[in-house]
Amino acid sequence: MTRLVLILATILVLGITAVHAEAGEITIAAASDLNFAFKELVAEYEKTTGDHVKLSLGSSGNFYAQIQNGAPFDLYFSADIGYPRKLEEAGLTVPGSLYRYAVGRIVIWTGNESKISVGKGFDSLREPTIKKIAIANPKHAPYGRAAVAALEYAKVYEQVKDKLVMGENISQAAQFIESGACDIGVIALSLAMAPAMKTKGTYWEIPAEAHPPLEQGAVILKSSKQQESAKQFLDFIKGPQGQEIMTRYGFTLPN
Template identity: 70%
Template sequence: MIRVMIALCLFVITGVNGAVAEDITIAAASDLNFVFRELVTEYEKSTGDRVRLSLGSSGNFYAQIQNGAPFDIYFSADIAYPRKLEEAGLTVPGSLYPYAIGRIVLWAGKDSRLDLSKGLDVLLEPTIKKIAIANPKHAPYGRAAVAAMEHAQVYDRVKDKLVLGENISQAAQFIESGAADVGIIALSLALAPPMQAAGHYWEIPADAYPPIEQGAVILKSAKNQERAKAFLSFVQGAEGQAMMKRYGFTIPGGAKP
């Protein structure tokens, strides 16, 4: 079941209310997989609007948007991408919103005998053959994983064991499926109930990698700018913020959950 739920992040998730003309189309980083399922459901219930949610790599979405992909809102795991879109004149002025700071963890399946309390040094265990991370070329969580391993002075010794997921959810799928022995994934995924049932984690100290500053922006090409603004306001509101904190995100300017 968990494998199916993670794999779904690669596809479009469509709500059930409202007409097609009223859809809000959202491109969101895959670390938002579980929290945005809940958030979108609550938003649709409270407004009657329908949300079409695509989950994937922040870098890939950035490239798609530059090439005219028809999204209304872009939630990136790296605020640098929406800032670049803003600089290029592709966003609604003043809509850039730093919505969260992400965190990373070591994660292994429930049957793993690895002692994750050893921290990143556990990656040096000879029994480990494959280590899953998101592709650092276009996934912010992959870059954070590399930085953390370099900080722990283990990267050069384990880099040949790395298997790269297209995004952070695919990296988690590699571990859950047994294609990797252990990996570095988003805390927001590790805290999801199905992930907690499928494995265990150790949180990597925040000072071991640069802050994962995440940002959202409304695109100038949005067909539903008013509804896009309403959804962004929902994320910024008390209910949306509470959901984000429950999944381990730090809210900029706020306390760590």
């Protein structure tokens, strides 16, 4: 009887191991504007496929540099399609995998405790009570570059440039405002629309013509050992579940 129990236990362990071996695992580097959208999307993908996703969020420019230096990612989702295009030109991507997955938007956002009315649009940034304005660092964050372009378009940049506080990425810029470290700022619409932030502040959507389009691109990396699983995730993004989630977080989807 004891021997039979041991045999059955061994079979069970081997069966569990086999299931885990069959399930794929992919590592994704994603721009931080995807923070809330991708956490929901990854959860749905894992539930649907049984595969596991390791998600790293940060600035697109920093990830680009890391990938050039051999960082072991399977998929790269950039807030600026220019970065994956450069990787493609350098021969570091799976041919034909480049995908323009969304166009992002930016907003002026402030917390509920603030007396600043973002309904005034760009004029809200001119309020004399404002001491600090958060944006992402334009050196390596596409949303930071879009913010600077919008401020220049509205002819407020020179007035506010000394008040700008640079977040390492757009999520950190949002955290600066949410925590009260900054009075107001320019963040991604996808963050402002997330349930975690929607009830904590108000936003004004910056007109699309105020800055170059935030065309966002994804690519499968040639160094990936999980290219099939990476393709499956990319297909999930293109499918109805993925598209519904991206739309709900304010992204404009490709035609």
